[in-house]
Amino acid sequence: MKKKLLIALVTNLMVFSMGSVLAETTTTNNDPITFDGNITFHYRDQHDGNYVNGRPSQTRTAFKSTLQLNTNIRITSNLSAYARFSYQHINKEDAAFARDYFDKSISDLNDAAIDSFGLKYTNKNYNVVLGSQALTLGGRLLYDNGFMGRYILPYAVNVTKKMGSGNITAIAAQTNYQSGKNNDKFFVLQGNYHLNPKTDLGTMVAHVNYGGTTKADFNIPDSSVTFFSVYGSKKLTNTLNLSAEYLIGSTSSDNQAFQTNLGYQVDKKNRLMAGYYYVEDQANIFDDNGGDMTGAANNNTKGLVFAWIHKFDDKTSLTIGDLNYKKINSNSFSQCVSDDRNRFFTNLSIHF
Numbered sequence: 001m002k003k004k005l006l007i008a009l010v011t012n013l014m015v016f017s018m019g020s021v022l023a024e025t026t027t028t029n030n031d032p033i034t035f036d037g038n039i040t041f042h043y044r045d046q047h048d049g050n051y052v053n054g055r056p057s058q059t060r061t062a063f064k065s066t067l068q069l070n071t072n073i074r075i076t077s078n079l080s081a082y083a084r085f086s087y088q089h090i091n092k093e094d095a096a097f098a099r100d101y102f103d104k105s106i107s108d109l110n111d112a113a114i115d116s117f118g119l120k121y122t123n124k125n126y127n128v129v130l131g132s133q134a135l136t137l138g139g140r141l142l143y144d145n146g147f148m149g150r151y152i153l154p155y156a157v158n159v160t161k162k163m164g165s166g167n168i169t170a171i172a173a174q175t176n177y178q179s180g181k182n183n184d185k186f187f188v189l190q191g192n193y194h195l196n197p198k199t200d201l202g203t204m205v206a207h208v209n210y211g212g213t214t215k216a217d218f219n220i221p222d223s224s225v226t227f228f229s230v231y232g233s234k235k236l237t238n239t240l241n242l243s244a245e246y247l248i249g250s251t252s253s254d255n256q257a258f259q260t261n262l263g264y265q266v267d268k269k270n271r272l273m274a275g276y277y278y279v280e281d282q283a284n285i286f287d288d289n290g291g292d293m294t295g296a297a298n299n300n301t302k303g304l305v306f307a308w309i310h311k312f313d314d315k316t317s318l319t320i321g322d323l324n325y326k327k328i329n330s331n332s333f334s335q336c337v338s339d340d341r342n343r344f345f346t347n348l349s350i351h352f
Contacts, residue, residue: 030074037069037352044098044345062098063091068148078123082131084116086148102149102289113150129158132176137188138204139231139245140295141257141277143285151178151289154186166193175211181288182211190229198235204228206285214288219333221282226250239265249283254332257283259296271309273321278302281332292336300337301325319347 047059067087074080088101088111101111118131132153137143145153156173171188190204206227215223231245241263249255261275277296284294292299303325311317323343 032074034072034074035069037067039350039352040066041348042066042098042345043347044343046341046343048339048341064098064100065089066100066148072120078121080120082116082118082120083114085112086115087112088148100147102147102152111149113148115148115150116153125162127160129156131155133158135171135173136295137171137206137285138190138202138229138247139243139259141231141245141247141259141279141284142204142206142227142229142295143186143293144295145290145293146295147290149289151176152287163191165195166191175287177211177213177288181213184211184214184286184288185209186285199232201230201232203230208285210286211288214286217288218286218291218336220286221253221333222251225282227283227285241265247283251282254281254300254329255283256280257294257296269311271311273305273307273309275305276303277305278328281329281334281336286334292334297323297325297343298337298341300328300332300334301341302328315351317349319345319349321345 041063042065043061043063045059045061047057049057065088067085069085071083071085072080073082086101088099090098116132116134118129118133120130121128132155134145134147134153135143135156135158136145147153154173154175156171158169158171158173160167160169168191169188172185173187174185175183177183186206186208188204188206190202190206192200192202194200204227206229207224208227209224210220214220227247227249229245229247231243233241233243235241242260243263244260245258247257257277257279259275259277259279261273264272266272279294279296279299279301281300284292284299287293297303297305303323305321305323307319307321309317309319321344323345324341326340327337
């Protein structure tokens with residue numbers, strides 16, 4: 001059921017380095033209106049074993065193209081308005097497994113919307129974002145909203161305060177489901193600290209209150225769940241970097257997650273990455289439209305991912321990788337995962 005957007009190299013699958021809660025866009029000029037964005041072309045060849053309900057194994061291929069355009073309108077020196085336009089096309093109906101776009105109907109393979117908008121306030125010590133926005137929590141094991149569409153990004157108040165060599169962030173968010181679905185709410189407090197030039201550390205606590213629709217659709221055992229996470233990265237050498245995260249939730253079972261990743265900078269244009277992850281069924285926040293929102297490849301799975309990233313220039317990169325995972329628990333609550341999987345993928349990303 002996973003459907004991560006392959007825009008920022010392979011972060012749809014794993015976390016290979018520390019990530020901030022909100023990817024802040026900064027401008028280097030005084031233009032009142034600025035634009036930036038990206039175009040991605042993604043191909044995958046995916047083999048699923050014992051696909052669904054005992055059906056034979058199958059291999060599927062898919063190609064999708066995605067456009068995202070960000071707009072920032074400066075109101076004052078500290079206040080600006082932002083919006084994001086997203087468009088995605090998938091080449092064939094049976095490739096819906098590759099979808100990153102969510103709307104009232106998922107039958108149309110051409111999808112477009114203004115799906116993110118709000119206000120941003122910045123000063124020397126604070127960064128505040130109010131509105132519909134993509135969020136990344138902790139080291140991405142719990143929640144990484146790399147999706148698009150009118151009903152997939154939450155409304156949130158996101159406040160970050162700079163404190164010495166680190167930041168502390170508080171988030172209050174609510175999902176934006178279509179009519180007829182009960183919204184979920186989640187609250188997050190997290191901090192990260194730059195210990196030294198080679199080491200970063202972070203910790204997070206998050207609490208989610210599920211609406212009745214999500215709780216029923218995914219057989220969630222508890223309507224309220226609290227999660228704790230510790231994460232960090234270590235520069236082992238000038239070319240070798242290690243990152244990891246451990247997470248545990250307050251549910252009575254299937255509540256732990258772990259990931260570790262190694263990145264090697266071959267030269268200025270080439271980087272190799274390898275990672276292992278283990279995410280149990282209830283070790284992430286669920287979304288009634290998008291399902292499991294972990295930044296790993298899927299919840300209730302454990303697996304390996306390998307990737308080569310080549311930078312043609314500062315704006316264009318190609319990723320070639322392979323993901324292999326296996327189901328952890330055949331009797332999980334959510335049943336989001338029905339099979340073992342191997343996926344070969346390529347991703348061409350162009351930023352502008």
